[in-house]
Amino acid sequence: MTPLVDVTLLILIFFMITASFAPGKGLEFPARENDSTGRAVQNDASRVARLTVDPDGTFFLAAVDWQRALSGKQDLIKHLKHLKSEYREQIELQIAVDPRARLQRLVDAVDAAALAGFERTELSTLTPELI
Amino acid sequence: MSDVILDDVDEAEDDFELPRKKRDDDEMDITPMIDITFLLLIFFVVCSKMDPTQMGEIPEATNGIAISAKESAVVFIEPAGGDKVTLKRIDGTEFSSDEETQTSELIEYIAEELKSTLGQEKNHVMIMGDADVRVAEVTRVQKIIGDAFEDIDSTYIAVKEQ
Numbered sequence: 001m002t003p004l005v006d007v008t009l010l011i012l013i014f015f016m017i018t019a020s021f022a023p024g025k026g027l028e029f030p031a032r033e034n035d036s037t038g039r040a041v042q043n044d045a046s047r048v049a050r051l052t053v054d055p056d057g058t059f060f061l062a063a064v065d066w067q068r069a070l071s072g073k074q075d076l077i078k079h080l081k082h083l084k085s086e087y088r089e090q091i092e093l094q095i096a097v098d099p100r101a102r103l104q105r106l107v108d109a110v111d112a113a114a115l116a117g118f119e120r121t122e123l124s125t126l127t128p129e130l131i
Numbered sequence: 132m133s134d135v136i137l138d139d140v141d142e143a144e145d146d147f148e149l150p151r152k153k154r155d156d157d158e159m160d161i162t163p164m165i166d167i168t169f170l171l172l173i174f175f176v177v178c179s180k181m182d183p184t185q186m187g188e189i190p191e192a193t194n195g196i197a198i199s200a201k202e203s204a205v206v207f208i209e210p211a212g213g214d215k216v217t218l219k220r221i222d223g224t225e226f227s228s229d230e231e232t233q234t235s236e237l238i239e240y241i242a243e244e245l246k247s248t249l250g251q252e253k254n255h256v257m258i259m260g261d262a263d264v265r266v267a268e269v270t271r272v273q274k275i276i277g278d279a280f281e282d283i284d285s286t287y288i289a290v291k292e293q
Binding site for chain 1: 161165168169171172175176178179190191192193194195196197198199200203255257260261262263264265266267269270273274276277278280283284285286287288289290291292
């Protein structure tokens, strides 16, 4: 009887650890097409900030009157929140990612923007001519 | 007289003593525990499903939208040494390494996946990219999908909760 109970408990623990009930999560990205190099941005330049992601994963945040190189996601969230409060939420964010950057850094940039309260961000991938 | 009363009390105590089943040893009765364990085991066996999409090192994020991989056409992008990547289907089979063949295979696969669940809202495409793959590879897949399927407005990049 005891070995049966032991095995049952082991199987129970295995299923409890590996069970997945919640659906996975995903970040939504607008569909891209080969013939479009990104939407023409015609925003007021004084209300647009630009976040660039380098191949090595460094973030460059350029606001209207200042710019900074940021290395970590937490640092980026802090500066984006500051940016949002500085311009009283009347600012839009453009994210440009180097195609050589890692996927984690792209996700970090989009996630940080959402965490800082930017509801709508414009995302583009840097073309080789611009690098 | 007093002896007689004492004897009566002793007899009464003997009468009210509940019959106790003597156990062979002093071990705890584990039968209810086994019952509950079996119930839990059956619950987990029935309710859980091995999800291949939970494997690998997908990027971490806090703000992901809950979206089931079961309701999406899933494309895996895995690193294959250096800057090369391997594209895989949900069943684990690889796409061709030749770019042109890969494009047509990818379109065919996604069309088939979306068609197979028509009417069940399986109209999402989820890209399960490894956190270490280059953005260029993900963008290439997104562009193939964007070019081939005009009715798909967005694609999803799978993330795990931070």
